Amino acid sequence: METGFLIIAGITAVGAIAAMSLRNLVHCALCLTVAFAGLAALYLRLGAQFVGFAQILVYIGAVAILIVFAILLTRSNETESEAGRGRGKWSSLASVGVAFLVFSVLSISVLSGSMANRTAQDLPDISVKEIGLQLMTGYVLPLEVIALLLTAALIGAVLIAMPEKSAANGDAQTRVAHRSPTEAGEKLNDL
Template identity: 60%
Template sequence: MSLPFLIIAFVTLFAAAAAMSLRNLVHCSLAFVVAFAGLAALYLNLDAQFVGFAQILVYVGAIAILIVFAILLTRSGDTPNEAVLAPGWFYGIAVSAAVFTLLGWAVLSSSALPKEVSSAPQTTVKNIGEALMNKYVLPLEIIGLLLTAAMIGAVIIALREPGKTKMEAGELKIDKTAPPSSILHPPSSTALTGGHS
């Protein structure tokens, strides 16, 4: 338990908690980025350099961007006024607290865990590459297939429903009385007129 580990773990957990509890979805996604960068730092702390960098590349560079795009495309970038928690939230938190207690008890009381700390393993990217290309080549191919299938599936799911134009699908209703779409975040009316009225 070194000091860097404690600091990184604290930042990661705090950011994860923030990602799950902030009201504004964009703030949540930014906290999520911090949590995953913290996890990558934990991997680096555990001498897993390649995995740490891959984590940053995939989570910060790709998944966070996807989430941000999804937030803006579903027009939920504004802070919601209604409740953000589902009705039965108390049970959910109770169950998760129970899960944590059980896991923590198991970790702290287990005698199966190795007690002595081994020295840092000497793994290079070359080792990982050779393992991927020899021993793990079948999983690698399957992952490639899975990613292709997921990509095609995601495109098909997110396509507009067939047979409908934009107008019929109700996306392009011209309604002069409605407030402008919130994807562009107009400043709230109090912020605009507050100073002048």
């Protein structure tokens, strides 16, 4: 058990626990970013460079920013109300108990399993070229499906997040569009 692994694992675990337990939502998002960065470092330690940098790009670069935007757009950066938390005190305790049970079962099975004597094989040369070749040969069908899924998710996210009264908004936009040339003209006259 190396020291580097212990440090990275500790940072990841503390970040995750803080992200799930802090009151302020923006602090939660920042701690979540720390946990994601720790996970990326763990991937890099395991020799999966491409996955590690994809984790940094996708999670720290995109998902964390999306979460911060959602927090700001829903204007819920004030802390959760005490009444809402107090009402479900017993259910919260039960949930934490269930999570602890899951963790203990998983760690007991990991520690008592037959993986103790497994050692790492020699790391093969996994260049990005090799990953690209695999994506274009053996995994080309999943790649196409993922492309379709991402397109559908992009369009779906825009459609879902669009305002409900799109007709009224459209009218307002056309009105603004009609008005804007005259305003521009007035500004030109002022100049």
